[in-house]
Amino acid sequence: MQTAQLLVGLDVGGTKTAALLADARGNTLAQAVVATYTATPDELLGTISRAIRTVLAEVHATPRQIQSIGMGVPGQVDPATGIVQLAVNLNLQRYPLGPAISARFKTPTFLENDVRTAAIGAFNHLRQTEPVQSIAYVSIGTGLAAGMILNGRLHRGHNGMAGEIGHMIVEPGGVRCNCGQYGCLETFVAGPAIVRQLIAAVPEMQNTIRNAGDVYAAAVQGNAAAQAVVQRVGQHLSRAIQWLVMMYDVEKIVIGGGVARSGDAFLDPIRQELAQLRQHSPLAAELLREEKLHLMPPDYNPGLWGAVQLAMGGGR
Ligand SMILES: [Zn+2]
Known part of the structure; x- marks a missing residue:
């Protein structure tokens, strides 16, 4: 491994940053997760450098062996210049993150928004088994957003934010959003919204419900209030899926993110809602088939693999 042929993929998050080191064929060589520090841009650079050095150290490699670096960043980025326009969770505004990492490791660095990066990863994962061309990757975690791959290419939109469905207003005058x-x-x-809805309905569950996974577990165990919440989530998400299909006519809707890790408990309410839509409408029956939905397997990290793809020159 003397020549520069290693690829680094990074998923830079507000609380932790993950790194994956791959060889030119896309084999995993090492992975690491480090805590993210964001008080100053220098601290963030330190975080990213630590993540990169950790995976390099695992295979006794040096920065000179890196061919290129790809990075998914939670916010608005300009892939052409590597400038992060705005990333609230990273405390960055108009900051040249790509050039800064390039200078530090003396290697090309490619940036993209994190959900769009994960969409590239999800697309490549699907392409290993079927020749899909257009997908929507829906990420449900602390926020909700979709990344669109249309006709084999990432669809960024004018501001690189195409697919920000989490901020479509579905209840005018409802709860105030972070935006x-x-x-x-x-x-x-x-x-956080799933947790909030259950605690609003049953305040005494405040100490036992920490995350959405707990809400889904309670629903599976027969808690009626939790079942009502996950049913409502299923209604809203099935509608969002219907919008995405009607707007973009994608072949697959791929769902990932922390909330989706609840598996069937998460997916069943969505499946039920879509089945109801199909029952009453030939249009829905044609466009919203059961096989349209694809849950990202928990052992595949689309954010990291999408970042490796960015490093390889994908998504451009
Ligand atoms: Zn919003």
Whole structure:
């Protein structure tokens, strides 16, 4: 491994940063997760450097062996310049993150928004088994957003934010969202929103429900209030899926993110809602088939593999 042929993929998050080191064929050589520090841009650079050095150390490699670096960043980025326009969770505004990492490791660095990066990863994962061309990757975690791959290419939109469905208003005058609007889809279906709805209905569960996974577990165990919440989440998400299909006519809707890890408990309410739509409408029966939905397997990390793809020159 003397020549520069290693690829580094990074998923830079507000609380932790994950790195994956791959060879030119796409085999995993090492993985690491480090805590993210964001008080200053220098601290963030330190975090990213630590993640990269950790995976290099695992295979006794040096920075000179890196061919290129790909990075998914939670916010608005300009892939052409490597500038992060705005990433609230990373405390960055108009910051040249790509050039800064390039200078530190003396290697090309490619940036993209994190959900769009994961969409590239999900697309490549699917392509290993079927020749899909257009997908929507829906990520449900602390927030909700979709990444669109249309006709084999990432669809970024004018500001690189195409697919920000979490901030579509579904209940005017509803709960205030982090974005400042009221009644966004995200205020119903993102992880914190799912927890909030159950605790609002049953305040005494406050100490036992920590995350959306707990809400889904309670629903499986027969808790009626939790069942009502996950049913409502299923209604909202099935509608969002219907919008995405009607707007973009994609072949697959791929679902990932922390909330989706609840598996069938998460997916069943969505499946039920879509089945009802199909029952009453030939249009829905044609366009919203059961096989349209694809849950990302928990052992595949689309954010990291999408970042490796960015490093390889994918998504451009
Ligand atoms: Zn919003």
